[in-house]
Amino acid sequence: MPGGRGWGGGRGCRRGINRFLEPCLLLLLHxxxxxxxxxxxNLSRFGFGDAPADSSTVYRILRSLEEKDFxxxxxxxxxxxxxxxxxxxxGKGDRYLQMWVEDLRETDRILHRFFSEYSEHMxxxxxxxxxx
Amino acid sequence: MPGGRGWGGGRGCRRGINRFLEPCLLLLLHxxxxxxxxxxxNLSRFGFGDAPADSSTVYRILRSLEEKDFxxxxxxxxxxxxxxxxxxxxGKGDRYLQMWVEDLRETDRILHRFFSEYSEHMxxxxxxxxxx
DNA sequence: CCATCTATGTGCAAACTGCATATAGATAAT
DNA sequence: ATTATCTATATGCAGTTTGCACATAGATGG
Numbered sequence: 001m002p003g004g005r006g007w008g009g010g011r012g013c014r015r016g017i018n019r020f021l022e023p024c025l026l027l028l029l030h031x032x033x034x035x036x037x038x039x040x041x042n043l044s045r046f047g048f049g050d051a052p053a054d055s056s057t058v059y060r061i062l063r064s065l066e067e068k069d070f071x072x073x074x075x076x077x078x079x080x081x082x083x084x085x086x087x088x089x090x091g092k093g094d095r096y097l098q099m100w101v102e103d104l105r106e107t108d109r110i111l112h113r114f115f116s117e118y119s120e121h122m123x124x125x126x127x128x129x130x131x132x
Numbered sequence: 133m134p135g136g137r138g139w140g141g142g143r144g145c146r147r148g149i150n151r152f153l154e155p156c157l158l159l160l161l162h163x164x165x166x167x168x169x170x171x172x173x174n175l176s177r178f179g180f181g182d183a184p185a186d187s188s189t190v191y192r193i194l195r196s197l198e199e200k201d202f203x204x205x206x207x208x209x210x211x212x213x214x215x216x217x218x219x220x221x222x223g224k225g226d227r228y229l230q231m232w233v234e235d236l237r238e239t240d241r242i243l244h245r246f247f248s249e250y251s252e253h254m255x256x257x258x259x260x261x262x263x264x
Numbered sequence: 265c266c267a268t269c270t271a272t273g274t275g276c277a278a279a280c281t282g283c284a285t286a287t288a289g290a291t292a293a294t
Numbered sequence: 295a296t297t298a299t300c301t302a303t304a305t306g307c308a309g310t311t312t313g314c315a316c317a318t319a320g321a322t323g324g
Contacts, residue, residue, distance in 0.1 A: 014150045014151070014280065014281060014282090014309095014310065014311070015150055015235065016149065016150060016235075016238075016239050016242065017148065017149055017150070017239060017242075017243070018146045018147055018148060018149070018150060018279090018280070018311095019146075019279095019280070019281095020242075020246075023246065024246065027246070027249060027250060027253060030253065030257070031253060035302080035303090036302070036303065036304095037301065037302050037303080040302095045249060046242065046245055046246055046249060047241075047242065047245050048242060051282095054281075054282055054283080055302090055303085055304095056281085056282075056283085056284095056303095056304075056305080057280085057281060057282075059302090059303060059304060059305095060280095060281090060304085060305095063304085078301090078302095080290070080291080080301080081289075081290055081291085081300075081301040081302065082288065082289045082290065082301060082302050082303080083289080083302080083303090084301090084302065084303085085302085085303070101250060103147070103148075104243060104246065104247070105247075106148075107148050107149060107243065108240075108243055108244075108247075109179075110148065110149075110152075110178065110179065110180060111149065111236060111239065111240055111243070112240075113178055113179055114152075114155065114156065114159070114178055114236065115236070115240075117159060117177065117178065118159060118233060121159060121162065121163060125162070146278095146279065146280070146311065146312060146313090147312095150280095150310090150311070151310095151311070151312095167271080167272090168271070168272065168273095169270065169271050169272080172271095183313095186312075186313055186314080187271090187272085187273090188272095188273075188274080188312090188313075188314085188315095189311085189312060189313075191271090191272060191273060192273085192274095192311095192312090195273090210270090210271095212270080212321070212322080213269075213270040213271065213320075213321060213322085214270060214271045214272080214319065214320045214321070215271080215272090215320080216270090216271065216272085217271085217272070
C-alpha cells in the first residue's frame with residue numbers, strides 16, 4: 001500500500017511527493033530566518049492532511065540543506081528555552097527553491113495528465129463493472 | 133538535490149510522487165489485460181517528463197501487485213516473440229485504484245496549497261531581492 | 265552464426281522516511 | 295528541592311522505493 005491516508009503505513013512507508021518538506025522549509029525561510037522547532041510549527045500552514053510532519057525529518061533536511069550551502073545557520077540564545085539553531089536562506093538556496101517550484105509544476109502537470117486519463121477512461125466505463 | 137528534472141540524479145535519487153507508476157499501471161489494466169512490455173510502452177501516455185519509465189521498476193511493481201492480489205497473471209504465447217505474462221485487474225485492484233485516486237487528489241490539494249502559499253508570499257517580495 | 269528485438273527478471277547501492285530514543289536547558293508544579 | 299513538562303536538537307534503525315547495470319532467453323532478420 002502506498003502508505004497514504006487510510007491504508008495503514010509502517011516505518012519506511014512513503015506517500016505523496018518526495019522530499020516535499022524541503023521546498024516547504026525553503027519557502028518558510030524565504031520569509032525570514034527561523035529555527036527548526038518554529039519551522040516545524042509553521043509547516044502546519046501547508047496542511048499535510050492530518051499528520052503534523054515528523055520532527056526528525058525536519059531537522060535532518062535542514063542539516064542537509066546546510067551541507068549543500070542552501071542555508072546557513074548560527075546558534076542563538078532565545079528569550080526563553082534552550083539555545084536555537086537559526087537558519088537563513090542563501091542566494092543559492094533561493095535559486096534551489098525556484099528549481100523546486102518548476103519541478104512541482106511539472107509534477108502538477110503529470111498529476112493532471114493522470115486525472116484526465118482517468119476521467120476520460122471512466123466516462124466509457126460509467127456502468128459499475130462488478131469485478132469480483 | 134531532489135533528483136528532479138535538470139539537477140542530476142543518481143541511483144537512489146527519487147523525485148515526484150511516490151510509487152506513481154502503480155496507479156498508472158492499474159489504470160492501464162482497468163482498460164483491459166496486458167503484459168509488462170506493452171504496459172511499459174503505454175505508460176508514455178502519462179508523459180513522465182522526459183524519461184520513459186524504468187522497465188525493472190514496472191516489472192517489480194506488477195509482481196508486487198500480484199502478491200497483494202490486486203492483479204492476476206497468466207502466461208500466453210503471443211503471435212511473435214517470447215512468451216508474455218499477461219496481467220488482469222481484480223476487483224480488489226479496482227478498489228485499490230480508487231484509493232490511489234483519492235490519495236492523488238489529496239496530493240493535488242497539498243500541492244496547490246503550496247503554490248498558493250508561494251504566490252501569496254512572492255507578491256510581497258516582487259522586487260528581486262539580490263540574495264548572495 | 266550473430267546481431268537485434270521482444271520480454272521478463274535479479275542484484276545492488278543510494279536515498280527517503282517514520283518511529284523510537286537520547287540529550288539537555290528552561291519552566292512550572294507539587 | 296524534586297519532579298514533570300515544554301522547548302529544542304539530534305541519532306539509530308529498519309522498511310521502502312528507485313534507477314542503473316546486468317542476466318536470461320526466445321524469436322527474427324541478415
